[in-house]
Amino acid sequence: MFTLVKDTLISQVVTLWGVFKKLFVKADTVEYPDQQPYMFPRWRGRIILSRDPDGEERCVACNLCAVACPVDCIALQKGEMEDGRWYPEFFRINFSRCIMCGFCEEACPTNAIQLTPDFEMAEYVRQDMVWEKEDLLIDGCGKYHDYNFYRVAGKQIAGKDKGEALNEAKPVDVRSLMP
Amino acid sequence: MTLEVGSGLTIGLILGVVIVVAAMLIWVERRLLSFWQERLGPNRVGPFGLLQVVADMIKIFTKEDWVPPFADRFSFVLAPAIIMTVILLSFAVIPFGPNIGVVESNIGVLFILAMASLGAYSVMLGGLSSDNKYALLGSLRAAAQMVSYEVFMGISLLGVVALSGSFNLRTIVEAQEGMWFVIPQFIGFVIFLIAGVAESHRLPFDIPEAEQEICAGYHTEYSGMKFGMFFVGEYLGLVLVSSLITVLFFGGWMGPSFLPPIVWFALKSGVFIAFFILLRAAIPRPRYDQLMSYGWLFLLPLSLINLLVTGAIILST
Numbered sequence: 355m356f357t358l359v360k361d362t363l364i365s366q367v368v369t370l371w372g373v374f375k376k377l378f379v380k381a382d383t384v385e386y387p388d389q390q391p392y393m394f395p396r397w398r399g400r401i402i403l404s405r406d407p408d409g410e411e412r413c414v415a416c417n418l419c420a421v422a423c424p425v426d427c428i429a430l431q432k433g434e435m436e437d438g439r440w441y442p443e444f445f446r447i448n449f450s451r452c453i454m455c456g457f458c459e460e461a462c463p464t465n466a467i468q469l470t471p472d473f474e475m476a477e478y479v480r481q482d483m484v485w486e487k488e489d490l491l492i493d494g495c496g497k498y499h500d501y502n503f504y505r506v507a508g509k510q511i512a513g514k515d516k517g518e519a520l521n522e523a524k525p526v527d528v529r530s531l532m533p
Numbered sequence: 534m535t536l537e538v539g540s541g542l543t544i545g546l547i548l549g550v551v552i553v554v555a556a557m558l559i560w561v562e563r564r565l566l567s568f569w570q571e572r573l574g575p576n577r578v579g580p581f582g583l584l585q586v587v588a589d590m591i592k593i594f595t596k597e598d599w600v601p602p603f604a605d606r607f608s609f610v611l612a613p614a615i616i617m618t619v620i621l622l623s624f625a626v627i628p629f630g631p632n633i634g635v636v637e638s639n640i641g642v643l644f645i646l647a648m649a650s651l652g653a654y655s656v657m658l659g660g661l662s663s664d665n666k667y668a669l670l671g672s673l674r675a676a677a678q679m680v681s682y683e684v685f686m687g688i689s690l691l692g693v694v695a696l697s698g699s700f701n702l703r704t705i706v707e708a709q710e711g712m713w714f715v716i717p718q719f720i721g722f723v724i725f726l727i728a729g730v731a732e733s734h735r736l737p738f739d740i741p742e743a744e745q746e747i748c749a750g751y752h753t754e755y756s757g758m759k760f761g762m763f764f765v766g767e768y769l770g771l772v773l774v775s776s777l778i779t780v781l782f783f784g785g786w787m788g789p790s791f792l793p794p795i796v797w798f799a800l801k802s803g804v805f806i807a808f809f810i811l812l813r814a815a816i817p818r819p820r821y822d823q824l825m826s827y828g829w830l831f832l833l834p835l836s837l838i839n840l841l842v843t844g845a846i847i848l849s850t
Contacts, residue, residue: 381573
């Protein structure tokens with residue numbers, strides 16, 4: 355009899371009181387559009403293409419990001435400037451496929467492609483989820499302020515011969531090494 | 534302008550207020566439930582989300598009024614009308630204030646019990662005519678639950694009737710001038726509370742609906758306004774049970790005179806409505822056989838003992 359009363363009445367009353375006390379507890383809800391959450395700087399959100407400190411596109415159209423992408427949402431085509439620099443003729447990210455994994459950013463040898471803490475990318479038309487190079491390119495350097503690929507890389511372009519890059523030794527004339 | 538029992542104005546006011554309150558309860562319930570679950574609930578539409586009901590109503594009225602081709606059309610349409618009708622009829626005998634009410638009935642308690650029994654037909658017909666296995670299971674459960682819980686719902690009220698010597702709800706309220714019946718009839722009150730929850734098939738006794746087990750039970754096939762009538766009918770039943778508890782056990786409209794009687798009535802009923810919502814927030818649904826054995830083996834003997842003791846005390850004094 356005692357266990358019956360305990361099971362049917364007392365434990366229910368205890369539960370009711372415990373739930374009633376929640377009335378005076380602050381709600382956990384974040385009222386999102388009015389109350390913006392703090393976004394961490396390393397948050398993996400909307401993808402951008404950055405420029406180097408001289409204002410040139412960093413992307414050299416190496417295709418490593420497209421290869422690394424697990425959902426194949428990146429498409430690009432290599433083009434070549436007259437001075438020998440490589441650049442993407444088009445660079446297209448399909449954000450309806452993108453899973454914001456950040457593998458493209460890790461694969462990028464020139465720090466061109468970067469993920470930003472922006473997540474508000476909803477669109478009414480599905481086609482608007484496909485972003486072209488003009489939409490992706492920003493004016494700044496993103497997370498790396500003084501990195502310039504062509505200034506440190508050994509690649510030869512007009513106005514910068516072999517061995518003229520930063521910290522790069524002059525090319526060795528192999529014939530001068532003869533015994 | 535004075536209100537008197539049975540005048541057209543009073544009847545219209547009661548009908549309007551009761552239906553509006555039942556509709557607003559949709560919002561009240563969602564809001565209170567979310568507070569008890571540390572959420573905020575609907576607070577976007579209008580101030581405090583008050584217009585959520587309006588949005589819900591617009592949505593439910595503009596939905597397609599669809600009858601499944603395999604359903605029995607006549608009883609499918611009839612079922613939601615029954616539950617609204619019988620519950621609104623039950624409000625006819627409830628005394629909301631000293632001069633507010635629809636009819637003076639000497640058999641008020643019996644009338645309400647009869648209407649509650651008729652309400653079972655709505656659930657049964659709705660489930661049977663849907664021709665859907667979940668709906669059928671729901672209506673089976675509903676029929677068994679209603680039959681078993683009506684028995685001691687009636688018996689638990691007999692203590693109050695014996696103390697006041699009348700089936701007239703107004704006389705019962707007036708008999709509580711000195712002491713609310715909740716004190717001498719506490720066991721009767723608890724049993725009636727439990728039976729009331731089961732009767733209006735609200736959680737934790739919403740076995741006929743039981744979304745997690747059998748979809749939505751008897752109203753699985755219902756949509757649009759026909760579903761809305763079941764939905765609002767459930768809240769009407771909640772208001773009815775709360776005001777019945779107020780009338781039978783908590784002295785109806787009586788209270789200190791700094792507030793008008795109708796406000797006391799509304800306050801007391803509101804407390805019970807909130808309590809029913811708290812029950813929903815806190816208590817898990819029992820298994821079907823647990824519900825039945827709990828009713829027949831525990832509550833029925835308890836209510837009989839309660840009636841017996843009450844009768845013995847009345848006779849001896």
